[in-house]
Amino acid sequence: MSAQAIRQAAIRLFGRQGYAATPLSAIAAAVGIKAPSLYAHFRSKEDLFRTVFDEAVSVELQELMAAVTPEASVSDGLHRYLRETVGRYEATTHLPFLLRSIYLPPPQLAAHIRERDKVFSAELARRVEQALRGQTAFLPLGMPPDEAALAFIGILRGIHAELLYAGPDAAQRLTQALWRVYARALRPDGR
Amino acid sequence: MSAQAIRQAAIRLFGRQGYAATPLSAIAAAVGIKAPSLYAHFRSKEDLFRTVFDEAVSVELQELMAAVTPEASVSDGLHRYLRETVGRYEATTHLPFLLRSIYLPPPQLAAHIRERDKVFSAELARRVEQALRGQTAFLPLGMPPDEAALAFIGILRGIHAELLYAGPDAAQRLTQALWRVYARALRPDGR
DNA sequence: AAAGGTGCCTAACGTCTGTTAGTCTTCCTT
């Protein structure tokens, strides 16, 4: 019952302040109980983190699969995923938490995080390249698909960093500029 | 004498493990003294952080000014700064420290960090746009300079994120791919 | 109605960490 509320509060607070800077007492207070009561639901602070991290990864994985499908065109798929990423950063709690955890993990949990993240990263890379190769069925690319895929992931990282650094508004402007650069570079004749 | 050694150790450890996860005893041990002895040189842990952060900002500012001069061409200036950023990430201690502090600051120090970083960000934006406008003296741009400047900063952020996420080797490959995309988008005819 | 589990509480422990107080040695200055 309240285990769900605890997970939500943990994601929100870990995402905002980081793992080390979030005491269990803060999570407990957010759901209206005392810190020791958390131990009726989780074995330890690390256990709580692992639980919510795995949950957040699987949510983001579903978002990715919904946005970037093999059938969608590049602008319907890749561009949409970029825009939705920015939107989800303020609309959800799992994305801020995820970005923070992945880019600067708490040392003791780094191994677990890296392991789970590999699944997501591999799926991301696979889908991006798939989307780009699908594109060439209609229109040849101005550059090799593997290089274009690498650059897309770099652009996604730039948007991640801007989200962490300056928030969704700045990241939205950046997304526009980066996508225009990217789309222009993909055209075989540069238009 | 040893105040310098303390600053170096602090930058290295804060950069590797973060502010909260680095006890003063670790910094003291790194220079061969005990934790309370640090108070002969600094008023508090926060004071130590502020000192080394300001130092790191000023070092990076000088690097920027050396790489991106008004006279240099876009590829001599902007491209060089990207490549040197990746190189400095493993060759120096101040850049890992700086990226970590700026993207995910310790809450109590966020105000100070943001304030000092504004100076650097403003100078960065100014120089990038200057370099791009200088470019049009030789060759017109394929897109508006302010948009191209924004995209460049986004690309720099992508490289920052990749440095944090995967380290210098992956970041170097990413830099190549992103610069090729960027340079292609800048050409008036796309070549 | 009895029994047992669930979920919360308070009290408390042990550890870690930033910080202060007080002392001793070393070295430069006068």
Next chain:
DNA sequence: AAGGAAGACTAACAGACGTTAGGCACCTTT
């Protein structure tokens, strides 16, 4: 040679934090 600052030490405190122990109320099951 005397004096004093610099810079290190040990001892100790106070607070925060994760965690455990033990107990109490409520609800479901039998």
